Every structure is written in C-alpha cells, then in structure tokens.
Amino acid sequence: MQLYKLDFLMAKPYSYFNVFNFEITMLIKIGELAKRTGATVETIRYYEKEKLLPEPARSEGNYRLYRESHIERLQFVLHCRTLDMTLDEVRTLLKYWEEPSRDCADVDTLLDEHIHAVETRIEELKQLKKHLSVLRQKCVSSAPAKSCGILNALADHSCHKNSPYGSH
Secondary structure: OOOEEEEEOOOOOOOEEEEOOEEEEEOEOHHHHHHHHOOOHHHHHHHHHOOOOOOOEEOOOOOEEEOHHHHHHHHHHHHHHHOOOOHHHHHHHHHHHHOOOOOOHHHHHHHHHHHHHHHHHHHHHHHHHHHHHHHHOOOOOOOOHHHOHHHHHHHHOHHHOOOOOOOO
C-alpha cells in the first residue's frame, strides 16, 4: 500500500493521522512551534540560522511552516541545551540521531568529555564561591561606601591576593 503525503499550507494546529492510505500532515507557524516546545520565536530562528533546524516550508504569504519533524528536532536540541551542551556538541549528536545505524562510541566519548567539562566548571564555581565569601567578610557592618571593605578590596585588587584567580 503506498502512502501519499498531502501538505496543507495552512497555519492550523498541528495534527497527524493516517486515514486509509493517506498520510496527512498539518503544518504550523513559528508561534505555534514556540508554544508547543517552550522555545522563543527568536531561539527558533537562531537555531535555523545555525543549521540546527532544517529550513521550513513557506506558505504563499511567506510564513514559516513547520512539521512534526521540526517539533521533534527542536525538542532534542532544547534538551541538549538544558544539559549545557554547546551548539557543536548538539550538531554532532544530531548527526548520530539522524543516522540511527551508526556506532555510538563517539557519542559516548562526547558525553564523557562533556561530563569532564561540567566537573571542571563545578570546581571553578566552588573556588569562586570561596573567593566571594572571603570578599564578603571584608565588610561586616553598614558603613559609608567610602569605607566599605568590599569596594576597597575590589578597587585595590587586594581581594585577589592568595586567590586562585590571580590579579586581573
């Protein structure tokens, strides 16, 4: 049985169903895509520009029209971004996601490297917290700004002495 694809270039809510041997796909505009995924319109356009999303079809009025595949791909990208993955990491993962028969050893390596980067960042943030706590102790009471220990330490760089951040 052959399936026929009918694309209705109308901006209606997305629906997908198979009626007899016809596959019918309703296309949605960018605002609806944003609403369904929680992304902003600007983010969607940015991901298109960065080639993380394929270019959508256009209506006669030149509106972008998105399919189910755009929703799935955008959700994938957004999930990767919530895990603090870079755009290059997301691009790499998308290549593997698009080719499910490929060996995923490189995906494992990519994630191991990302985990290491996160661990490094956590250590840096712990050091930053210590540094800020020491800085905060330089001013323990309310006083005129000219005698504020925090402001003075920032101004004379004394807050960086014996600090892993060094002087800037």
